[in-house]
Amino acid sequence: MENKRRRVFLVGLANQKDNIEYELEELANLAEANHLEPVESFTQMLERPNPATYFGKGKVAELADHAKTYDVDMIIANDELTPSQIRNLEQETGTTVVDRTGLILDIFAQRAQTKNAKLQVQLARLQYQLPRLRTSMSITLDQQTGAGGGGFTSRGAGETKLEQSRRRITKQMVHIRQELADIEKSEGTRSAQRQHNQLPNVALVGYTNAGKSTIMNQLLHRFGVGATSGTTKQVFEKDMLFATLNTTVRQLTLPDKHQFLLSDTVGFVSKLPHNLIEAFKSTLSEAANADLLLNIVDISDENYQDMIHTTQETLAQIGVSGRPMITVFNKADKAGLPFPEITGDNTITISALDTTSQDVLIDLIKKHIFKNDVVVKLHIPFTQGNIQAKLAANHTFISENFDESGTIIEVTLSPDEAHLYAPFII
Ligand SMILES: Nc1nc2c(ncn2[C@@H]2O[C@H](COP(=O)(O)OP(=O)(O)OP(=O)(O)O)[C@@H](O)[C@H]2O)c(=O)[nH]1
Numbered sequence: 493m494e495n496k497r498r499r500v501f502l503v504g505l506a507n508q509k510d511n512i513e514y515e516l517e518e519l520a521n522l523a524e525a526n527h528l529e530p531v532e533s534f535t536q537m538l539e540r541p542n543p544a545t546y547f548g549k550g551k552v553a554e555l556a557d558h559a560k561t562y563d564v565d566m567i568i569a570n571d572e573l574t575p576s577q578i579r580n581l582e583q584e585t586g587t588t589v590v591d592r593t594g595l596i597l598d599i600f601a602q603r604a605q606t607k608n609a610k611l612q613v614q615l616a617r618l619q620y621q622l623p624r625l626r627t628s629m630s631i632t633l634d635q636q637t638g639a640g641g642g643g644f645t646s647r648g649a650g651e652t653k654l655e656q657s658r659r660r661i662t663k664q665m666v667h668i669r670q671e672l673a674d675i676e677k678s679e680g681t682r683s684a685q686r687q688h689n690q691l692p693n694v695a696l697v698g699y700t701n702a703g704k705s706t707i708m709n710q711l712l713h714r715f716g717v718g719a720t721s722g723t724t725k726q727v728f729e730k731d732m733l734f735a736t737l738n739t740t741v742r743q744l745t746l747p748d749k750h751q752f753l754l755s756d757t758v759g760f761v762s763k764l765p766h767n768l769i770e771a772f773k774s775t776l777s778e779a780a781n782a783d784l785l786l787n788i789v790d791i792s793d794e795n796y797q798d799m800i801h802t803t804q805e806t807l808a809q810i811g812v813s814g815r816p817m818i819t820v821f822n823k824a825d826k827a828g829l830p831f832p833e834i835t836g837d838n839t840i841t842i843s844a845l846d847t848t849s850q851d852v853l854i855d856l857i858k859k860h861i862f863k864n865d866v867v868v869k870l871h872i873p874f875t876q877g878n879i880q881a882k883l884a885a886n887h888t889f890i891s892e893n894f895d896e897s898g899t900i901i902e903v904t905l906s907p908d909e910a911h912l913y914a915p916f917i918i
């Protein structure tokens with residue numbers, strides 16, 4: 493019976509503000525990503541969670557009944573619960589209770605590949621576990637076996653043992669923070685180099701599974717380092733939640749020699765755990781520092797409006813606000829919508845795999861990041877051939893003529909470059 497998936501009951505509170513149907517659908521997807529089988533859901537209209545039992549008193553009894561009727565192995569709550577809410581609910585229902593945060597942390601733990609991502613997830617998990625050491629029947633979901641219970645069952649442990657566990661976890665957290673700081677130091681150097689490079693920075697952000705990595709790969713394939721020889725390194729893309737956990741930054745060079753940096757980032761989901769956001773802050777700084785955000789939206793998903801809302805909320809949570817943004821409605825092929833199509837200044841509908849879509853997207857990106865570029869005429873004396881060579885390496889000239897003392901070049905420059913070459917402008 494090793495492959496039998498555990499049956500879970502999804503429970504949540506509905507209020508005026510949130511769209512509970514969508515959130516429960518999301519929760520079901522998260523559960524499935526964790527190899528669990530959602531069998532039923534249960535909601536209560538309640539503006540605020542009951543501090544002791546999450547649901548109101550009468551509802552808890554009803555929930556206990558339902559849990560028996562449906563013979564579930566686990567109850568999953570749509571919000572992050574306090575340690576005592578988990579304990580009380582488990583007592584009254586006789587069933588293991590896991591919350592949304594625990595579920596998301598477990599998915600992240602499964603997905604983490606790089607050392608950085610592994611450390612970040614581990615830190616977030618430890619932070620989550622620390623106040624819950626004694627409270628849950630089973631905090632970790634054992635992915636391999638799909639069996640109930642896991643590493644952190646310290647219920648009934650003596651006080652000293654609990655103290656020991658707390659101390660061990662705190663020590664581990666200090667250690668991980670140190671390791672992360674070391675990694676960041678070396679990466680910080682890299683990003684400082686990039687800043688020196690002064691290339692515009694464009695970041696792909698958005699809901700998980702929207703197609704961010706696919707777009708990144710398509711553009712890398714055409715304009716990335718090694719594109720001409722077909723040796724571009726690709727990022728991981730897959731039809732699953734949270735395929736990407738670490739940020740990848742790459743340089744793109746367009747046929748007109750314009751260059752910019754493109755970064756692929758971790759996807760969002762509503763109520764992304766606070767601990768994860770904290771742990772992933774340095775990873776997400778790429779988006780925070782971007783000159784332009786591309787908000788990738790899966791237009792073929794009927795909940796796409798909620799997903800846009802989730803992305804906006806998460807960006808605000810990580811402190812990204814007021815950045816120029818293009819909304820990219822992706823997967824138009826799947827949605828049966830015409831593509832590519834531009835609406836206004838900053839909305840575009842595309843299919844990631846379609847070359848024309850990619851071209852139109854690139855043009856729109858260029859309009860934003862190179863909008864302050866100016867066309868100038870330069871007179872470069874023959875004695876300064878090195879300057880002309882440098883310009884030619886990074887620009888396509890609009891025109892090139894000669895007089896008796898030098899070359900007259902018409903070219904598009906960024907404001908910084910225009911400043912740099914000011915002595916030659918005629
Ligand atoms: N039909 C269709 N499928 C697409 C398109 N773009 C991406 N996909 C598919 O959508 C799935 C998810 O794509 P990813 O690029 O991994 O999505 P992501 O936004 O990077 O997801 P996370 O890393 O989990 O946040 C993959 O199976 C892609 O092949 C598209 O334009 N049309």
Ligand SMILES: [Mg+2]
Pocket residue numbers: 704705706728729735736756757759
């Ligand atoms: Mg991805």
